[in-house]
Amino acid sequence: MRLREIKPPPCSECGSDPVGHSAAYFTVAVDGFLNRLVFEGRMRHVFARQMRRIENTLLPRLYEVLARRGLGEFLDEPDDKTMLLAAVLWKEAAARGILMREFRLFGLPRNMFVARLPSGRALSFEGFPFPDEAGANPAWLNNKAELKKRFQKAGFPVARGAAAFTERGACAVFRELEAPVIVKPHVGSASRHTTLHIGDESALLRAFQTAKQVSPFAVVEEELSGRVYRATVVGGRFAAALRRDEPHIIGDGVHAVGELVRAANGHSARQGPYFSHIDASSPEALEELSRQRMDHTSVPRAGQRVSFHQKVNWSLGGTTADVTDDAHSDNIKLFEDIAAFLATPLVGIDFIIEDIGRSWREAERCGVIECNDMPFFDNHHLPFEGEPRNVAGAIWDLAAA
Numbered sequence: 001m002r003l004r005e006i007k008p009p010p011c012s013e014c015g016s017d018p019v020g021h022s023a024a025y026f027t028v029a030v031d032g033f034l035n036r037l038v039f040e041g042r043m044r045h046v047f048a049r050q051m052r053r054i055e056n057t058l059l060p061r062l063y064e065v066l067a068r069r070g071l072g073e074f075l076d077e078p079d080d081k082t083m084l085l086a087a088v089l090w091k092e093a094a095a096r097g098i099l100m101r102e103f104r105l106f107g108l109p110r111n112m113f114v115a116r117l118p119s120g121r122a123l124s125f126e127g128f129p130f131p132d133e134a135g136a137n138p139a140w141l142n143n144k145a146e147l148k149k150r151f152q153k154a155g156f157p158v159a160r161g162a163a164a165f166t167e168r169g170a171c172a173v174f175r176e177l178e179a180p181v182i183v184k185p186h187v188g189s190a191s192r193h194t195t196l197h198i199g200d201e202s203a204l205l206r207a208f209q210t211a212k213q214v215s216p217f218a219v220v221e222e223e224l225s226g227r228v229y230r231a232t233v234v235g236g237r238f239a240a241a242l243r244r245d246e247p248h249i250i251g252d253g254v255h256a257v258g259e260l261v262r263a264a265n266g267h268s269a270r271q272g273p274y275f276s277h278i279d280a281s282s283p284e285a286l287e288e289l290s291r292q293r294m295d296h297t298s299v300p301r302a303g304q305r306v307s308f309h310q311k312v313n314w315s316l317g318g319t320t321a322d323v324t325d326d327a328h329s330d331n332i333k334l335f336e337d338i339a340a341f342l343a344t345p346l347v348g349i350d351f352i353i354e355d356i357g358r359s360w361r362e363a364e365r366c367g368v369i370e371c372n373d374m375p376f377f378d379n380h381h382l383p384f385e386g387e388p389r390n391v392a393g394a395i396w397d398l399a400a401a
Contacts, residue, residue: 013193013210024214043345045135046348052130059124060114063103075102081109082276083299083345085378089128092392098400117400118315127374129399134345137373141342144219144370145186154341156334157360157367162223170208171201173220180223183207185215196223196310197291225365226354228312229323230390231331232377233347235398236334240324240389241356247278247285247317250309251300257289258296260306269384270317278317284309320379323356323385330359344397348375 066072078087082102093115100115115123123129139237140146145163152158160177163186164170174181183204184194193214195207200298204220211218228244249260258280264270265277279285280296284306289295290304300306312318333352339347353366360366377391 013213019214021213025216032221032376043387048136049133052132052134053315055124056122056132060122061401062110063114066105067103072103072105072348073107075104078102081297083109084382085113085127085376086111086113088378088381089392089395092390092396096396096400098396115301115365119400121400123399128346128377128395131345131398131401135343137344138342141344141347141371141373143187145217146186147371148221149367151338151368156338156341159221159224159365159367159369161219163217163219164208165217167208170204170218170220174198174201174204177220177222182219182221182223183211184219185211186217186219187215191311191313194311197244198223222365224352224367224369226352226363227356229351229353229356230375230379231327231335231349231351232375232380233349234391234394235345236336236339237394238327238335239391239394240322240377241327242379242383243321243323243356244312245319245321245384246307246312247309247319249278249300251302251304251306253299253302255299256296257294257298257300257306260300261296261308269319274314274382275319275384276315278308280307280308309321319384320382322380322383322389324387324389328357328359331356334360340370344373346373346375346377348372348377 008014008018008023011018011021057247063072063074067074075082078090080108082090086102090100097118098115100113102109103112103114104110105112109125113125113129115125115129117123142151148158148161159182161181162173164173170183173357179199180196181198181204182194182196183198185192193211195203195210198204201215208220209220229241230244231241232239249257249264251260255263261278261280267275269275270277280289286295288308288310289298289306294300294306309318314320331351336351349371350369351360351367352369353360354362355363377395380389381392382388
């Protein structure tokens with residue numbers, strides 16, 4: 001039995017992966033309410049471990065029953081609907097002799113998997129396999145506003161700011177900050193409905209309403225200075241780091257913006273299936289060029305960076321570069337300290353700093369912008385520049401221990 005997936009309408013704020021605004025808003029609101037009911041502490045971790053053992057025993061059997069009754073199906077290898085992070089995890093599993101299968105209830109991909117280790121132990125998981133002894137992730141981990149408050153108290157660097165429910169509240173927060181600021185949904189949205197470079201209250205209010213389309217609260221915070229980095233920590237140990245770049249070109253003092261874009265779009269990695277061409281004619285690109293006082297005929301000076309979008313998504317022409325070996329030891333310790341504070345086996349930490357090779361203690365306006373307990377670790381396997389990092393291998397090492 002198969003159900004048809006309903007695709008949300010296109011949305012410039014969502015990018016190439018739109019979500020239903022009403023559904024997203026409702027989901028975030030309900031999750032926020034339920035998370036307030038979730039108890040923290042030792043018993044929550046004990047409960048999570050017990051539930052994981054039960055799921056590892058019962059869910060594979062349940063999936064088999066559902067498949068026999070025609071209510072679902074197993075896949076023994078990835079297809080075009082499999083998420084990329086699952087595909088790299090699957091590839092690594094095969095190399096290790098781990099039998100990994102995806103179960104699709106009613107034929108719909110829901111990121112549900114079972115795996116059997118060479119030892120015979122069975123695992124059932126969504127997204128990635130947890131080690132048996134892992135506790136429960138903090139209920140507030142994906143809430144940017146709550147994370148900011150807790151990180152400030154713990155002494156981790158974060159941008160100044162707060163969440164607001166009303167326009168009046170957003171303006172009050174804005175007046176306490178140093179512009180430019182950012183406005184974004186208060187729960188992880190993968191850069192959807194996020195606005196940067198806000199310098200006045202009229203722009204703030206437009207950005208606030210944009211963020212509120214998918215979230216009850218919007219976070220208003222100072223815009224940090226530097227590049228966006230993603231550090232991934234597995235089992236408490238720093239595994240890899242990427243620099244995430246917005247769609248851009250670098251001037252040579254000779255060629256115009258349009259010519260440099262055509263040259264950039266000729267790069268072999270931009271021919272698919274992962275990295276996309278830079279769309280220098282989109283409304284967002286033209287607005288970004290105007291902000292930099294440039295157009296397609298402008299000739300950037302040698303070394304000048306010209307960007308075409310505020311966001312770093314692959315689908316918009318963004319790129320990545322592996323910087324694992326460049327990370328300063330102080331920054332690595334910070335990432336591992338954060339993972340220990342969160343007590344989570346896998347975390348992606350989005351961090352802004354001018355240069356990851358420089359200690360965060362010496363940098364100005366640097367800090368953590370969010371953390372993800374289901375990070376796109378596949379990005380480390382497929383960098384636009386630099387060496388691939390086998391984060392999936394580290395995850396299997398942890399799960400099989």
